[in-house]
Amino acid sequence: MGCGTSKVLPEPSKNSYVSFVKSFVSYSHRRKNFDNEPQRCKGKQKDLWSIGVTQLQPHIQQTTAKDVQHGDSKVARYRAKFDPRVTARYDIKALIGRGSYSRVVRVEHRATRQPFAIKMMEVEAKEGREVCESELGVLRRVSHPNVVQLVEVFQSTRRIYMVLELATGGELFDRVIAKGQFTERDAARALQMALAGVVYLHSLGITHRDLKPENLLYYHPGADSRLLVTDFGLASFGNKGWSMMTTCGTAEYMAPEVVLRIPYTCQVDMWALGVISYILLSGSMPFEDDSRPRLYRAILRGRYSFHGVPWPSVSNHAKDFIECLLVVDPSSRLTATQALHHPWVVTMVASLSSMTNLHRSISQNLRRRASRTSASSSCCPSSTGCKSSRCRSRNQDSTNSETPLPMPNAH
Numbered sequence: 001m002g003c004g005t006s007k008v009l010p011e012p013s014k015n016s017y018v019s020f021v022k023s024f025v026s027y028s029h030r031r032k033n034f035d036n037e038p039q040r041c042k043g044k045q046k047d048l049w050s051i052g053v054t055q056l057q058p059h060i061q062q063t064t065a066k067d068v069q070h071g072d073s074k075v076a077r078y079r080a081k082f083d084p085r086v087t088a089r090y091d092i093k094a095l096i097g098r099g100s101y102s103r104v105v106r107v108e109h110r111a112t113r114q115p116f117a118i119k120m121m122e123v124e125a126k127e128g129r130e131v132c133e134s135e136l137g138v139l140r141r142v143s144h145p146n147v148v149q150l151v152e153v154f155q156s157t158r159r160i161y162m163v164l165e166l167a168t169g170g171e172l173f174d175r176v177i178a179k180g181q182f183t184e185r186d187a188a189r190a191l192q193m194a195l196a197g198v199v200y201l202h203s204l205g206i207t208h209r210d211l212k213p214e215n216l217l218y219y220h221p222g223a224d225s226r227l228l229v230t231d232f233g234l235a236s237f238g239n240k241g242w243s244m245m246t247t248c249g250t251a252e253y254m255a256p257e258v259v260l261r262i263p264y265t266c267q268v269d270m271w272a273l274g275v276i277s278y279i280l281l282s283g284s285m286p287f288e289d290d291s292r293p294r295l296y297r298a299i300l301r302g303r304y305s306f307h308g309v310p311w312p313s314v315s316n317h318a319k320d321f322i323e324c325l326l327v328v329d330p331s332s333r334l335t336a337t338q339a340l341h342h343p344w345v346v347t348m349v350a351s352l353s354s355m356t357n358l359h360r361s362i363s364q365n366l367r368r369r370a371s372r373t374s375a376s377s378s379c380c381p382s383s384t385g386c387k388s389s390r391c392r393s394r395n396q397d398s399t400n401s402e403t404p405l406p407m408p409n410a411h
């Protein structure tokens with residue numbers, strides 16, 4: 001859904017990555033059994049829930065003849081980038097996707113046949129190192145059913161390999177599109193899971209800073225799947241209530257205080273969840289403009305509307321939920337815990353009655369937007385057009401951060 005949106009990177013960290021890696025001591029961490037999902041690790045697999053860094057030696061890896069035989073040159077190419085210590089333990093199956101500094105592949109643990117994702121990050125360049133540092137700093141601290149779980153880490157001089165639980169259910173909006181039916185109850189269920197993850201993160205003093213539909217993945221394709229908060233490349237870790245000032249995130253999801261470059265807190269995530277809720281219920285963006293200054297001005301004014309389809313069919317409770325999140329003053333914005341207990345979330349999730357199917361208008365709006373943005377940029381092949389920040393390089397995006405921002409008196 002974020003096609004045409006762009007990510008703004010944080011300012012460089014003053015901490016040295018080397019000291020971070022040195023202080024990254026292996027530790028064991030058993031993950032509790034969360035639910036009855038068939039794909040969750042059981043038995044032997046539990047041994048894998050130990051997160052540690054395995055130091056790897058620089059090497060040149062040969063692609064095996066088997067790769068070529070199978071004609072799977074792409075997989076072979078990525079396999080060649082993997083350290084033998086990683087491939088000794090995991091069988092590289094397929095490329096899932098790529099980020100600005102990362103490649104994500106589906107792998108299978110050789111001993112247990114359990115599937116995982118490995119996010120391989122290039123850490124030679126400073127920016128890649130910082131993104132990796134941020135992501136690992138968060139991932140090694142978290143264990144929650146609605147937050148992607150780190151299993152183990154391998155490290156070489158050029159790359160870091162993060163073994164993660166594999167999400168096979170697709171992005172939030174892929175599922176909205178794929179389903180023939182989408183109601184407020186479905187939206188509330190998805191948001192309840194995202195909120196549960198965010199309540200947990202905030203309780204640890206972690207601010208995600210880049211919440212958007214592309215970073216919410218379903219664990220498996222089933223209707224009862226957990227939703228996982230992923231991609232902690234821009235996350236910030238600090239004490240609860242810690243205030244930050246770095247301008248980063250994806251423009252359309254940026255809270256007014258981030259746009260203003262004034263100190264902010266974890267409440268920036270709640271604004272982003274307000275934007276996500278708006279999109280989830282309508283298929284359109286609350287704040288959108290080709291001109292960055294105009295977009296920022298709309299955000300600073302908190303100016304959006306509930307006009308057009310499907311808003312007349314959406315309940316006042318749902319609109320109130322969004323209105324309580326898209327509040328310009330962060331201290332008046334719902335906290336994650338308050339949002340989780342908002343009457344719309346509570347009643348919708350528990351509701352059994354039949355509801356208006358919003359699917360048609362939402363998917364129409366999503367498609368309309370995707371075709372509009374793909375006409376202006378050929379980088380978004382997906383039907384949902386949700387690949388925006390991945391389409392642009394981080395360097396381009398960080399240049400965007402140089403765009404003069406409207407001043408507070410621009411209201």
Ligand SMILES: Nc1ncnc2c1ncn2[C@@H]1O[C@H](COP(=O)(O)OP(=O)(O)OP(=O)(O)O)[C@@H](O)[C@H]1O
Pocket residue numbers: 007096097098099100101102103104117119148164165166167168214217230231233389390
């Ligand atoms: N644990 C996972 N399971 C399944 N797919 C994943 C997992 N983690 C990431 N992906 C997918 O891999 C792709 C690349 O993700 P990654 O987080 O590396 O980059 P990104 O955040 O999409 O891009 P950028 O770094 O430029 O913001 C995305 O399509 C993402 O949905």
